Amino acid sequence: MENIQATLHKGPAVEASRPIKMTSKDVIVHYGAKQALNGITLDIPERQVTALIGPSGCGKSTYLRCLNRMNDTIDSAKVAGKILLDGEDVYDPDIDVVELRARVGMVFQKPNPFPKSIYENVSYGPKIHGLAHSKQEMDEIVHTSLRKAGLWREVHDRLDEPGTGLSGGQQQRLCIARAIAVSPEVILMDEPCSALDPIATATVEELIDELRENYTIVIVTHSMQQAARVSQLTAMFHLGDLAEVGPTEKMFSNPDDKRTQDYITGRFG
Amino acid sequence: MENIQATLHKGPAVEASRPIKMTSKDVIVHYGAKQALNGITLDIPERQVTALIGPSGCGKSTYLRCLNRMNDTIDSAKVAGKILLDGEDVYDPDIDVVELRARVGMVFQKPNPFPKSIYENVSYGPKIHGLAHSKQEMDEIVHTSLRKAGLWREVHDRLDEPGTGLSGGQQQRLCIARAIAVSPEVILMDEPCSALDPIATATVEELIDELRENYTIVIVTHSMQQAARVSQLTAMFHLGDLAEVGPTEKMFSNPDDKRTQDYITGRFG
Amino acid sequence: MSDATANGIADTAAGRKPRRDIGIKKRYAAERRFKAYGIIAIAIGLGFLVMLMWSIFSKGYTAFWQTEIQVPITFSEQVIGTAEQANDSQTKLLMANYPQLARDGLIQLLGISADDKKAVSAANGLISSGTRVTLRDIVMNDLSVIGTTENVWLYASSELDSALKGQYDLNVPENRRPISDLQLEYIDKLEQQGAIEQRFNWGLFTSGASSRAETAGVGVAIIGSLYMMLIVLVLALPIGVAASIYLEEFAPKNKFTDLIEVNINNLAAVPSIVFGLLGLAVFINWFGLPRSAALVGGLVLTLMTLPTIIIATRAALRAVPPSIRAAALGLGASKNQTVFHHVLPLAMPGILTGTIIGLAQALGETAPLLLIGMVAFVADYPSTPLDPSTALPVQIYMWANEAERAFVERTSGAIIILLGFLAIMNVSAILLRRRFERRW
Amino acid sequence: QSNQQIHVAGSSTVLPYAQIVAENFGETFPDYQTPVVESGGSSAGLKQFCAGVGPDTIDIANASRSIRESEIKACADAGVTEISEVKFGYDGIVFASSASGPDFKLTPALVFQAMAAKVPQDGKVVENPNKSWNQVDASLPDQQITAFIPASNHGTREVFEEKVLMQGCKDSGAMEAFTKSGMDEDAAEEACMSVRNDGSVSEISGDYTETLARIEANKQAIGVFGLAFYEQNQDKLKVATINDIVPSAETIASGEYPVSRPLFFYVKRAHLGVVPGLSEYVQFFLSEQMTGEGSPTVDYGLVALPANEREEQISNFENGTALGSKS
Amino acid sequence: MSTFTIIPIVFVIGLVGAVMAYRRSRALVGKDGVKMHSRPTYHASFVACWGIIPALLTLAVWLIVSPIVISTNVSGNFPEGVLAQSQLTEGLAYGIVESIGTGLRVLPDDERATITDTTPVADVTALLRNRGIPTASAATDWMVPLALQLNSLQFWSRWAMTLVVFVVAVAGTFWSYRQIAPRLRARNNVERIVNGALIAASSIAIMTTVGIVFSMLFETIDFFSRISPAEFFFGTVWEPRFSNVGSSGNAGSFGFIPLLAGTLYIGAVAMLIAVPIGLFAAIYMAEYADNRTRSIVKPLLEVLAGIPTIVYGFFALITVGPFLRDLSAQISGLVSGNYVSFIEAQSVLTAGLVMAIMLIPFVSSLSDDIITSVPTSLRDGSLGLGATRSETIKRVILPAALPGIVSAVLLTASRAIGETMIVVLAAGVAANLTLNPFEPMTTITVKIVAQLTGDLEFNTPQTLVAFALGMTLFVITLCLNVYALYIVRKYKEQYE
Numbered sequence A, B: 001m002e003n004i005q006a007t008l009h010k011g012p013a014v015e016a017s018r019p020i021k022m023t024s025k026d027v028i029v030h031y032g033a034k035q036a037l038n039g040i041t042l043d044i045p046e047r048q049v050t051a052l053i054g055p056s057g058c059g060k061s062t063y064l065r066c067l068n069r070m071n072d073t074i075d076s077a078k079v080a081g082k083i084l085l086d087g088e089d090v091y092d093p094d095i096d097v098v099e100l101r102a103r104v105g106m107v108f109q110k111p112n113p114f115p116k117s118i119y120e121n122v123s124y125g126p127k128i129h130g131l132a133h134s135k136q137e138m139d140e141i142v143h144t145s146l147r148k149a150g151l152w153r154e155v156h157d158r159l160d161e162p163g164t165g166l167s168g169g170q171q172q173r174l175c176i177a178r179a180i181a182v183s184p185e186v187i188l189m190d191e192p193c194s195a196l197d198p199i200a201t202a203t204v205e206e207l208i209d210e211l212r213e214n215y216t217i218v219i220v221t222h223s224m225q226q227a228a229r230v231s232q233l234t235a236m237f238h239l240g241d242l243a244e245v246g247p248t249e250k251m252f253s254n255p256d257d258k259r260t261q262d263y264i265t266g267r268f269g
Numbered sequence C: 001m002s003d004a005t006a007n008g009i010a011d012t013a014a015g016r017k018p019r020r021d022i023g024i025k026k027r028y029a030a031e032r033r034f035k036a037y038g039i040i041a042i043a044i045g046l047g048f049l050v051m052l053m054w055s056i057f058s059k060g061y062t063a064f065w066q067t068e069i070q071v072p073i074t075f076s077e078q079v080i081g082t083a084e085q086a087n088d089s090q091t092k093l094l095m096a097n098y099p100q101l102a103r104d105g106l107i108q109l110l111g112i113s114a115d116d117k118k119a120v121s122a123a124n125g126l127i128s129s130g131t132r133v134t135l136r137d138i139v140m141n142d143l144s145v146i147g148t149t150e151n152v153w154l155y156a157s158s159e160l161d162s163a164l165k166g167q168y169d170l171n172v173p174e175n176r177r178p179i180s181d182l183q184l185e186y187i188d189k190l191e192q193q194g195a196i197e198q199r200f201n202w203g204l205f206t207s208g209a210s211s212r213a214e215t216a217g218v219g220v221a222i223i224g225s226l227y228m229m230l231i232v233l234v235l236a237l238p239i240g241v242a243a244s245i246y247l248e249e250f251a252p253k254n255k256f257t258d259l260i261e262v263n264i265n266n267l268a269a270v271p272s273i274v275f276g277l278l279g280l281a282v283f284i285n286w287f288g289l290p291r292s293a294a295l296v297g298g299l300v301l302t303l304m305t306l307p308t309i310i311i312a313t314r315a316a317l318r319a320v321p322p323s324i325r326a327a328a329l330g331l332g333a334s335k336n337q338t339v340f341h342h343v344l345p346l347a348m349p350g351i352l353t354g355t356i357i358g359l360a361q362a363l364g365e366t367a368p369l370l371l372i373g374m375v376a377f378v379a380d381y382p383s384t385p386l387d388p389s390t391a392l393p394v395q396i397y398m399w400a401n402e403a404e405r406a407f408v409e410r411t412s413g414a415i416i417i418l419l420g421f422l423a424i425m426n427v428s429a430i431l432l433r434r435r436f437e438r439r440w
Numbered sequence D: 001q002s003n004q005q006i007h008v009a010g011s012s013t014v015l016p017y018a019q020i021v022a023e024n025f026g027e028t029f030p031d032y033q034t035p036v037v038e039s040g041g042s043s044a045g046l047k048q049f050c051a052g053v054g055p056d057t058i059d060i061a062n063a064s065r066s067i068r069e070s071e072i073k074a075c076a077d078a079g080v081t082e083i084s085e086v087k088f089g090y091d092g093i094v095f096a097s098s099a100s101g102p103d104f105k106l107t108p109a110l111v112f113q114a115m116a117a118k119v120p121q122d123g124k125v126v127e128n129p130n131k132s133w134n135q136v137d138a139s140l141p142d143q144q145i146t147a148f149i150p151a152s153n154h155g156t157r158e159v160f161e162e163k164v165l166m167q168g169c170k171d172s173g174a175m176e177a178f179t180k181s182g183m184d185e186d187a188a189e190e191a192c193m194s195v196r197n198d199g200s201v202s203e204i205s206g207d208y209t210e211t212l213a214r215i216e217a218n219k220q221a222i223g224v225f226g227l228a229f230y231e232q233n234q235d236k237l238k239v240a241t242i243n244d245i246v247p248s249a250e251t252i253a254s255g256e257y258p259v260s261r262p263l264f265f266y267v268k269r270a271h272l273g274v275v276p277g278l279s280e281y282v283q284f285f286l287s288e289q290m291t292g293e294g295s296p297t298v299d300y301g302l303v304a305l306p307a308n309e310r311e312e313q314i315s316n317f318e319n320g321t322a323l324g325s326k327s
Numbered sequence E: 001m002s003t004f005t006i007i008p009i010v011f012v013i014g015l016v017g018a019v020m021a022y023r024r025s026r027a028l029v030g031k032d033g034v035k036m037h038s039r040p041t042y043h044a045s046f047v048a049c050w051g052i053i054p055a056l057l058t059l060a061v062w063l064i065v066s067p068i069v070i071s072t073n074v075s076g077n078f079p080e081g082v083l084a085q086s087q088l089t090e091g092l093a094y095g096i097v098e099s100i101g102t103g104l105r106v107l108p109d110d111e112r113a114t115i116t117d118t119t120p121v122a123d124v125t126a127l128l129r130n131r132g133i134p135t136a137s138a139a140t141d142w143m144v145p146l147a148l149q150l151n152s153l154q155f156w157s158r159w160a161m162t163l164v165v166f167v168v169a170v171a172g173t174f175w176s177y178r179q180i181a182p183r184l185r186a187r188n189n190v191e192r193i194v195n196g197a198l199i200a201a202s203s204i205a206i207m208t209t210v211g212i213v214f215s216m217l218f219e220t221i222d223f224f225s226r227i228s229p230a231e232f233f234f235g236t237v238w239e240p241r242f243s244n245v246g247s248s249g250n251a252g253s254f255g256f257i258p259l260l261a262g263t264l265y266i267g268a269v270a271m272l273i274a275v276p277i278g279l280f281a282a283i284y285m286a287e288y289a290d291n292r293t294r295s296i297v298k299p300l301l302e303v304l305a306g307i308p309t310i311v312y313g314f315f316a317l318i319t320v321g322p323f324l325r326d327l328s329a330q331i332s333g334l335v336s337g338n339y340v341s342f343i344e345a346q347s348v349l350t351a352g353l354v355m356a357i358m359l360i361p362f363v364s365s366l367s368d369d370i371i372t373s374v375p376t377s378l379r380d381g382s383l384g385l386g387a388t389r390s391e392t393i394k395r396v397i398l399p400a401a402l403p404g405i406v407s408a409v410l411l412t413a414s415r416a417i418g419e420t421m422i423v424v425l426a427a428g429v430a431a432n433l434t435l436n437p438f439e440p441m442t443t444i445t446v447k448i449v450a451q452l453t454g455d456l457e458f459n460t461p462q463t464l465v466a467f468a469l470g471m472t473l474f475v476i477t478l479c480l481n482v483y484a485l486y487i488v489r490k491y492k493e494q495y496e
């Protein structure tokens, strides 16, 4: 227990309750016959970092994918319930998924760079959204994004090489760079640091901290320390249920739920 | 620093120097024109856990893939130098790579289950190596492997479903189960716990500890704590070089190399 | 919590900043256009298919019915000899003038005098001259019919058949159509007697080639096509898949494999008739295989189909992600095991597609068969692939060039049969393909 | 095994007749298998025929033209020395147009003027200026000139060139005009036989079905057909007269109608007696019941040989008169 | 024993060996401390391969060689001078001897026993005729002993063959069975055999090419010895005459250019129509359509590839050609008031359009498979960035699927070049040289078929030109393919 608390003290102070950016009500997800989420009700405050924790297979990724409707692409997945972004129902047939996804960006659990050059990987999003009006602007965006993701130093001399030829951790950072290049309002990150070494992890955590100024961030992580360090709100998932949600400080120091307590104290990370 | 040392004390005692299982001499790897390893000389002791650490992109995966000649499958990769397994040169043209890989198993950094059922994923290895002589034996192997990898509870009622429909962490454990099902002599694990929650991580670490009785294990990890907990020998890679190698205890308490020191103390994991 | 939510939403709504312009309208328009192109493309393809099908079926369905006339036949001993004579020597029986029996029966039915030459010849024109075989078979099967009278269904002549099916313009002057007014009168008479009927044309499926439309069938051609397709399937699929596996998975990337690759692509562009030249030079003149044989045809079509199958298979193999190979190799599977256990099953849908297209092409090909003697009149069933036979497209081609009107519907009928063949092949491949298809 | 069955190959014009005979042969002589009759053109047939003697070669080649000297030589080189030429009838060649259109009364000269590439006009040789038939001759209908003639790989083309164009060239005095304009004799002949290629005359390399389809699609057109084909499709086609003669089996046999060609088949004598039924087949082919008056082949449209000529062919064959041995 | 009994027996021997090998290898596994290199099934296949393959090879060689040996033997015994008299060539005479021999074998034993070397052929023929076996009337007396000799030679050869093949099979099995040991690399051996088979399969392509060149080479050379290559390759007029016996002996002009132009033009028009349609259809099926639609539409489109081309030809001739002609008349009527059709009934456009219909499935089905096999994670990656589906397809999926699509397109182009019947009926056979797609043109393949199957004289330039055309087309497509390979390589390198 001491470890986490030590970390908490180093982490940013939890700020006063913020306006809600996204909210979900009774979100239920089925994959075919199998139920993966049993009704999740959760508010995600604006310009804060929300961490989702919980054992593997408990539905964190599934929940995350609901937030920007990436589950639409899985044929067998059926989503029920309500999810609001700035008060608009994202599952409303009128809503535009493309705009939604441009506003709610995502970094996937398994790095999936496009089989294109590193430059094209990052410039892809800005290009389709028309965010750059000249080659310079685009270069600017690509460079900043790569720099923020902590990849610039390693790849600046090989931007033309394919993104698939990078190491695992480099690919993951490339995907982060790709996601922030379109400056979404909300960024969903599914274990962004899983394949990263401590230094790179620090870079990404700094990035998250910095992004928090302007963006809303939801992050799935398996590292309690990381959750403690970067997040202000923590949600604990368990077997498709939301076991507990609360300010990070409280969650790690004094959890209400037995399962959370078990999970945190049984930690090894 | 205290954290790691705390962990070390909890970790298993470093045992007396063991016979060498694998050894590599001046291993140099090029990807096309780019040099990824600059001559690595390293001995891997038998029935111990060797941890490879180092910043992202420094060549850990590359080195690991040399040990069972998985680099053969990348056209652009050129390997030079000597790698011996039980005194035999694994790059000897006479050597049977298939047999080699059966003896030196591997878990990849990105989980890559076959697009087949969970059961078939695990039973494939034993089947081609003829390790089971009856359906019961095969069931036995599959169940034990899944149980050891800590996946049994989650999948025992859906062994027929495709392995690709699992969550990220589940896929990773499936790949671990698949690798240990063929009981290789040496197991190479490339960040086996990157997508795992603390509890699953603990299961895998226990598994590693258990396997150490009979098998030689090489593990790439980004978590210093993990390296400290499970390994007896640690090798620190840096930009394609082997910065330092030594007993884990010493590496984390009193590293010789400046880079190691920087890496470990600059840690956040 | 719900309070907080409500407040939160209100807050954001109040302080909502203007949305970024990401050109959503234009992009959606592009999206809709793109999707529309797809639908249009499919509609064009299917539209043409429907047009072709309609033109084939509307012309061809009548070929499956054939007009027959029920004629009382007296198996007169004067014409065919007695049963005793038949037991001694069959020559008389075989050579007898059976058409006379039919003619006598018919004039009796129509009640015209045997002396009225014009009427007799008009009546005779109503029945097929193929009756010889029909009647002979009846007698040969059962000698006891000799001397008796029986009602026998005989094929009507193709002119009568076509006239009944409305394929002649009966309004043109009598001398400009093959069926005379007198004959039309007879037909009316027969219809009133109920002696004329449209019956299902089994002969179309079972008979060999014939110069008479009414007795012509695609039996020999079906057998020939069947033999050839089996040969193509048995040879081209394994050889094609094996070659692709070698090139895609095993071959070192060097000049030799480049040579093979260019070669294969080039063979795809070789006009099919050139494969006929090849078959003639190599299989017939060199290996001494017989002309007009389904075996040679099958071999030639195999060579012709190979490039298609190889190209499709290679593309499919290439699309299997490398991580699957790495996974299997990492478990200690050999390269062969990796390929045969994992890569090949994943590539199967593409391989099957290539095979279907290749087989479809082979099934419809005439030109190469021209030079190896399979575009031929073959009346007897082949008992082995070494015997002379024809193929469905050949029969279609030959019938398409016939002058007689009755062959027009038969041409379309044969095309329908060929399409049926194709449909069977497609359906089996689809079933297989569905088993293998999955995304990952 | 393969030499127990008679194998015939060659001209697609002869194919229908050979097919009828083969079928009847199989029915009449149950001892023998029905001969196999390949289609594929006189050229390919004779080439196969001349490939050699032996069980894997064909026994009879059908041809819609006579065998050429060079081919006899090629045959001899391959060991095929004794060849019987059998002429079994004529194929009449007619001009026909859509049954719904006007009548055409043609002469070779009119055809030449409508279809030749160059025609003399006012003493000069000019590119054919005629656009419609009534420009050629006022008696012809006012209809655009569109004609489908056999392509130069067809035997019919030779007949068309020699018996229609060449004749018309001479009749119309164009030949003279050509020579006068400074061409030598060869060039003039060539000019006589060249067909205009400004789109009004199209070549057909396929069969008459194609020509028929084209005329159905373009009712103004006139096409060249075999008599047999025309007779089977009289309800759709209207035949043109040449020199006021209506083409029919009688007028062709009597020679009144000028445009026809003989049909042949060639028998490999070395195979006689070896291939079962071969000589029976030839005799059956030439018999009254197969190619005489009222026979099925004549019903189909063959112009039969006069009886005496047929007798001569039979006796030639029986006496073993062969082509190959002469040269 | 007949070949059809020998082969199964050889297989049985191999299989028995395999079963024994399996047992033995299983037994070896049982012994502790022994680690087997290969699994029992591989040992079994190893033994089976050694039992079956050499024996079958022996069989094949014997079957090819023995008839040659026997026939030289028998024809060596033909009486002197008989050949010359009877006007039969050796091959035919041998054919008769063979058929008598075959006939004799069919006779019942007691009847056959009556036949000796001196039996006159008439008796033999009579016996055979009774059994319904016709013999050639040219059969003569000296053939009877030879037929008997032939039969006995064949009989002994067959026995010897059976024996040798079985010995080889058993020896192979036995030898390989003895090889079984824990360290025997049976798997590697078996895999090497499999690889050998794979290589053999891919070299069939090369052999086919050699065969094609070989079957056209001599005639091509013959052609160029009569018509100068310059005239052929650079001539712009294609007008071969029916025959060169006319007074001038002129064979006509053989200009290749109009045919090449026609081939490329018609092919290009067809591709221009087929590729977009096929590709869009593939994209729709793979990315937008639900599974049911796809599983119906795809095979339906594939039917288009299987409709005999003559059907397309008549479709073009009767429907499409006149339709385009009348349409153009209407259009020009509307525009200029003068109802003259500017599209001819037979035209490049008609041919291209109709050919494109046939080609659609080549593009659509193959591309659909390729697109479907692009990993989902790439789609997710793009969609997750807020790309629309079409953007994802255009920018991520198509580039990833490009190598496969290029293969499909190349295959389609190849088919377009090789098609005959459609061109004949849709664009005609007139070798014009024009740029106007509304006028008729024709292709190389059409002329190959026409010159080869007409009534022309077979050893004149008119027919031989078909071979020259075939050869030239072969070389041209070869060059195009080499170039395509080069381009594809260059392009691929950017992404790999």
Ligand SMILES: Nc1ncnc2c1ncn2[C@@H]1O[C@H](COP(=O)(O)OP(=O)(O)OP(=O)(O)O)[C@@H](O)[C@H]1O
Pocket (backbone or CB within 6 Å): A164, A165, A166, A167, A168, A169, A170, A195, A197, B031, B034, B036, B055, B056, B057, B058, B059, B060, B061, B062, B063, B074, B076, B109
């Ligand atoms: N297939 C490849 N082609 C070209 N370069 C490669 C390839 N794979 C790896 N590299 C490069 O080689 C270097 C070492 O890569 P490697 O995958 O061994 O790193 P790593 O230590 O495993 O890093 P990580 O912790 O991020 O997985 C990196 O710079 C990487 O970009």
Ligand SMILES: Nc1ncnc2c1ncn2[C@@H]1O[C@H](COP(=O)(O)OP(=O)(O)OP(=O)(O)O)[C@@H](O)[C@H]1O
Pocket (backbone or CB within 6 Å): A031, A034, A036, A055, A056, A057, A058, A059, A060, A061, A062, A063, A074, A076, A109, B164, B165, B166, B167, B168, B169, B170, B195, B197
């Ligand atoms: N495509 C799918 N089809 C079927 N079941 C799925 C699919 N994806 C996930 N599941 C199942 O849904 C449950 C939740 O999966 P999810 O991916 O959300 O877990 P997670 O919390 O992200 O776990 P991890 O930390 O291991 O990534 C798991 O039991 C998983 O097996």
Ligand SMILES: [Mg+2]
Pocket (backbone or CB within 6 Å): A060, A061, A062, A109, A190, B167, B168, B169
């Ligand atoms: Mg997950």
Ligand SMILES: [Mg+2]
Pocket (backbone or CB within 6 Å): A167, A168, A169, B060, B061, B062, B109, B190
């Ligand atoms: Mg790595």
